[in-house]
Amino acid sequence: MSRRPGKFSKYLESMVVYGILIAASLFAIFPIVWAILTSLKQEATIFLYPPQWLPSPLTLENYIHVLYNSNMPRYFLNSLWVVFMTILLTLTLSSHGGYAAARFSFTGKNTLLFIILLTVMIPGIVVLIPLYLLATRVGLLDTYWVLILVYTAWQIPAVLWLMRGFFETIPRELEEAALMDGCSRLGAFYRIIWPLTRPGLAAAAVIVFVNVWNEFILAATLTTSDDKRLIPVGLYYYIGAYGIEWGKLMAAVCIALLPIILLFIFLQRSFIKGLSSGSVKG
Amino acid sequence: MRQMVPEVKENPENSSIKTYPGALTFLRKHIFSSKGLRDRFSAGLKKNSLPLAFLSPAVIFVLLITFLPILHAINISFYETSYLQKTEFVGFRHYWNYLQEPAGRQNILNSLIYVFGSLILAVPFGVLLATLLHRNLRFRTLFRTLIILPWVVAQLISALLWSWLINPSYGPVNYFIQLWFGFPVDFLSQPLTAMPTLILVNVWRSFPYPMLLTLAALQTIPEELLEAAKVDGASTWTRFWRITLPLIQNTLLIAIIMLSLYYFNMVTLPLVLTGGGPLGATEVISLRVYREAFNFYHIGYGSAIAIYILLFNILFSLLYIKILRTEAVC
Numbered sequence: 001m002s003r004r005p006g007k008f009s010k011y012l013e014s015m016v017v018y019g020i021l022i023a024a025s026l027f028a029i030f031p032i033v034w035a036i037l038t039s040l041k042q043e044a045t046i047f048l049y050p051p052q053w054l055p056s057p058l059t060l061e062n063y064i065h066v067l068y069n070s071n072m073p074r075y076f077l078n079s080l081w082v083v084f085m086t087i088l089l090t091l092t093l094s095s096h097g098g099y100a101a102a103r104f105s106f107t108g109k110n111t112l113l114f115i116i117l118l119t120v121m122i123p124g125i126v127v128l129i130p131l132y133l134l135a136t137r138v139g140l141l142d143t144y145w146v147l148i149l150v151y152t153a154w155q156i157p158a159v160l161w162l163m164r165g166f167f168e169t170i171p172r173e174l175e176e177a178a179l180m181d182g183c184s185r186l187g188a189f190y191r192i193i194w195p196l197t198r199p200g201l202a203a204a205a206v207i208v209f210v211n212v213w214n215e216f217i218l219a220a221t222l223t224t225s226d227d228k229r230l231i232p233v234g235l236y237y238y239i240g241a242y243g244i245e246w247g248k249l250m251a252a253v254c255i256a257l258l259p260i261i262l263l264f265i266f267l268q269r270s271f272i273k274g275l276s277s278g279s280v281k282g
Numbered sequence: 283m284r285q286m287v288p289e290v291k292e293n294p295e296n297s298s299i300k301t302y303p304g305a306l307t308f309l310r311k312h313i314f315s316s317k318g319l320r321d322r323f324s325a326g327l328k329k330n331s332l333p334l335a336f337l338s339p340a341v342i343f344v345l346l347i348t349f350l351p352i353l354h355a356i357n358i359s360f361y362e363t364s365y366l367q368k369t370e371f372v373g374f375r376h377y378w379n380y381l382q383e384p385a386g387r388q389n390i391l392n393s394l395i396y397v398f399g400s401l402i403l404a405v406p407f408g409v410l411l412a413t414l415l416h417r418n419l420r421f422r423t424l425f426r427t428l429i430i431l432p433w434v435v436a437q438l439i440s441a442l443l444w445s446w447l448i449n450p451s452y453g454p455v456n457y458f459i460q461l462w463f464g465f466p467v468d469f470l471s472q473p474l475t476a477m478p479t480l481i482l483v484n485v486w487r488s489f490p491y492p493m494l495l496t497l498a499a500l501q502t503i504p505e506e507l508l509e510a511a512k513v514d515g516a517s518t519w520t521r522f523w524r525i526t527l528p529l530i531q532n533t534l535l536i537a538i539i540m541l542s543l544y545y546f547n548m549v550t551l552p553l554v555l556t557g558g559g560p561l562g563a564t565e566v567i568s569l570r571v572y573r574e575a576f577n578f579y580h581i582g583y584g585s586a587i588a589i590y591i592l593l594f595n596i597l598f599s600l601l602y603i604k605i606l607r608t609e610a611v612c
Contacts, residue, residue: 013518017414017417017419018419020410020411020414021411021414021415021419021425021429024407024411024425024429025425025428025429027486028428028429028430028431028432028486028490029428029431030447031432031440031443031444031447031486032431032435032443034443034446034447034454035443035446038446046452047451047452048452049451049452049457050457051452051453051454051457053454093339093340093343094340096336096337096339096340097336097337097339097340097341099336100332100333100334100336100337101333101337103333104330104332104333106330106333106334109333109337112337112341115341115345116340116341116344118599119344119348119349121543121595121596121599121602122348122352122592122595123543123546123547123568123591123592123595124547124549125547125549125568125571125572125588125591126351126352126355126571126588126589126591126592126595127347127348127351127352127355128571128572128575128588129355129358129571129575129581129584129585129588130350130351130352130354130355130358130585131347131351132575132576133354133358133366133581134350134351134354136366149343149347150347152343153343153344153346153347153348154347154348156340156343156344157344160340185332186332210434213436214434214435214436214437214438214439215436216436216437216438216550216554217549217550217553217572221576232436232438232439232550235438235439235442236438236554239442246446246449246452249442249446250446253439253442253443256436256439257435257439260434260435260436261431261434264427264430264431264434265427268427268430271430271434
């Protein structure tokens with residue numbers, strides 16, 4: 001005899017399911033929501049007991065302070081510049097590499113690809129000390145370029161493999177047709193194939209953006225002067241500089257989160273693709 | 283000059299060669315084969331020039347910036363250092379010392395607790411949410427978006443968000459604790475609560491990862507399989523343990539390996555949330571490397587500890603590759 005679930009138990013089950021999902025959603029977003037609420041409060045109402053749940057009076061003074069009286073805009077632009085250059089370099093190098101890996105077979109190809117894949121597994125903390133020493137020796141310490149170069153090297157393996165997958169989905173006949181029509185191999189690549197991988201390039205760009213925007217340890221170690229700091233480093237020193245002014249700190253945190261959350265909401269597919277191919281740099 | 287060479291080869295009466303019998307054949311063989319080799323090489327280069335030109339910049343870049351530093355780190359780890367200079371070769375002494383000193387053992391224990399504690403919470407939680415999100419639900423996309431959100435928040439920002447949330451004087455969490463228990467708890471300054479708090483924040487940030495992987499794996503399970511079991515009277519619970527779990531176990535294994543590595547290599551979150559304190563209660567191995575190298579400038583000692591981390595990573599990566607291989611065979 002098989003028991004069929006009655007109407008009541010079905011109702012109960014869906015209650016439990018939705019209950020758990022709502023609780024998990026609250027758990028996931030409450031820290032962020034609390035930061036937003038704090039950032040909109042006046043200095044005095046932040047330190048009330050019991051805590052004031054919704055900000056009243058609502059104020060933007062924390063944001064105004066962060067935007068006009070702190071170095072945060074500078075850090076923001078620094079981060080944008082480093083992220084932009086890293087994306088440019090990473091995508092250029094790894095889309096060419098990915099194409100070669102997808103279309104050609106030559107001796108040692110698999111070994112090369114495997115070695116590249118292995119470097120995904122090398123943790124940042126292991127190479128941090130030698131990178132610091134090398135950067136000091138070649139005079140690149142405290143420059144944007146050292147960050148851009150190292151980030152690019154860290155992002156290439158995953159992105160190259162991702163791009164290789166994309167190139168493999170493009171039928172070879174397209175290139176053959178282009179070659180028949182008198183295109184060179186290079187011409188076929190740049191004019192026909194590359195434009196077709198735009199969705200892949202976009203997904204890769206999103207992954208690189210998030211990884212580089214969020215990275216802290218390397219940026220903290222390889223830059224020393226205040227005006228070279230990236231956003232996470234700026235936030236970290238923000239604590240030390242003024243004691244902790246929570247309202248202003250949370251406003252700065254919200255500003256740092258904004259691009260990532262916007263990207264995430266609008267490009268969720270690319271995100272999910274990238275997140276599951278993530279590396280373990282730590 | 284060009285005509286001279288064939289002449290030498292063609293003329294066995296040449297005096298210098300005559301004195302060394304067998305030289306001619308040696309020369310012939312040698313010149314012939316190396317010429318052939320060169321030909322083959324340049325032909326190969328020509329044929330492969332495009333893929334080589336395309337692939338080698340990426341490879342060289344990666345090798346220079348990740349493999350070279352590792353050799354450098356191994357080298358430094360055998361030396362005593364003062365500020366950034368190597369002073370005295372000490373062999374394996376740093377490696378030995380780290381295992382001997384009490385703080386070193388404490389680090390190792392902390393790392394184990396941190397990794398296992400986070401895994402035990404994050405993986406089941408992720409799997410549970412994935413199975414729920416896999417159902418036909420209202421607002422499924424909304425739930426999924428909200429639940430994944432912590433994964434895109436930087437470690438540093440997570441640490442800031444949570445240290446404000448659980449602030450002993452003004453945080454909402456402590457408001458409720460005070461309401462129910464009558465006293466606030468300063469989670470981050472008690473050795474007993476600091477590690478669980480660190481783990482909780484880590485789980486908050488990382489559980490979407492096993493959830494996403496599981497969600498992807500669940501989509502590969504044919505619907506009919508579960509339907510058939512349902513018709514046969516298997517309960518939700520039985521269906522999960524007997525059908526779903528065996529089918530996603532490889533994915534789970536991969537998630538566990540990747541998460542272990544990720545947790546093990548983490549520096550930023552413990553550094554910013556607790557700084558390793560109180561009394562070293564949350565100082566994990568990776569954080570110790572950072573502190574030795576950049577707070578105390580013990581570059582040699584720090585590198586030796588970093589090599590331990592590298593070895594652990596290699597071990598786990600080998601496991602990972604093995605699982606990928608078996609999966610490819612299946």
